Amino acid sequence: MLLLACGKADPAATDGGSTDSSSGSGTDTATGTDPSAGSNSGANVCDPGMSIACTCTNGDQGAQVCAADGDSFGPCECEGSSGSVSNATTDPTTGNVTSDPTNATTTTDATTTTTDGTTTTTTTTDGTSTSTSTTGGNVCEDPGPEPNEDEDTADDLGDQGCGDMDGTITGVLNGDGDIDFSTFHGVDSMACGFNNPSIGLTLTASDAVRLCVFTDCDNGTPMFMCPQGSMFAMSPNGLPGCCGNGDMQFQFNCSQSQNESADVFVRVDQAPVDACVDYTIGYSWTGQ
Secondary structure, rough: OHHHHOOOOHHOOOOOOOOOOOOOOOOOOOOOHHHHHHHHHHHHOOOOOEEEEEEEOOOOEEEEEEEOHHHHHHHHEEEOOOOEEEOOOOOOOOOOEEOOOOOOOOOOEEEOOOOOEEEEEEEOOOOEEEEEEEEOOOOOOOOOOOOOOHHOEEEEEEEEEEEOOOOEEEEEEOOOOOOEEEEEEEEHHHHHHHOOOOOEEEEEEEEEEEEEEEEEEEEEEEEOOOOOOEEEEEEEOOOOEEOOOOEEEEEEEEEEEOOOOEEEEEEEOOOOOEEEEEEEEEEEEEEO
16 A cells, blocks of 8 residues: 555656647757747848938938838939939848849930020930920021121121122021121222212112111211111111111212211121011212
8 A cells, every 4th residue: 555655756746847849839858949039130221210321323322211111222322413222232240231233214304495496305214215395586697797786796708899809698587586686887089079979789688677777877877878678777786777677779978078978887687486587788988
């Protein structure tokens, strides 16, 4: 009876107890680790919201922010640029950021306004392709000596005598705001005869323009009568003259002087709006 009470203890009744391996719970006696603690293989690449430095495609320094799930960094944000590098990668071991410039995507908007009033807008979406649009009036190419907008900047054609061949003025008017001035010095001499010299202008133009002529005697006061189809006008500097839409020819005299020599200013203006008008003017100083 006593021997039975002190017999070999049942292993199931020992302190601390062991877990039935069929249950799959408790401590694994083979490894000594708790499965519920997980493993390091799923650790975050970065702390959510953390910012690190990165290199932009132009060599400048930018910044990347860790995503909310901690698994990756966002794109490299570069200051002063509307574009961003979308292919930057982060080394989870070192934290270094690299990007492949061959796959980078950038967006650039640029607007350029030229001096002739035209506007060109260029948009680049992949760094290579562009699209261009142009608005505004025509682009005029004036072979003349610009600027020549008034008497002070008029193109000087030199002397024109009664025995000289007719001279020629050529130019282009760029719309209704453009003005071209030219000037020659009419020389009175024995070649002009005993009568007063005559000023002659012949206009050829690709569109309607106004032609004006103003005079300034070397000595005395200009005296003349505007030809039919034109009317008396004053230049910006106060010189008397005539304006019309076609050819002009009239006799010229300087009062209180025996010498009729004078500066003659030829003005072309009032072209149609946004029109490029080519013109040619033949001019002469002849005797009667």
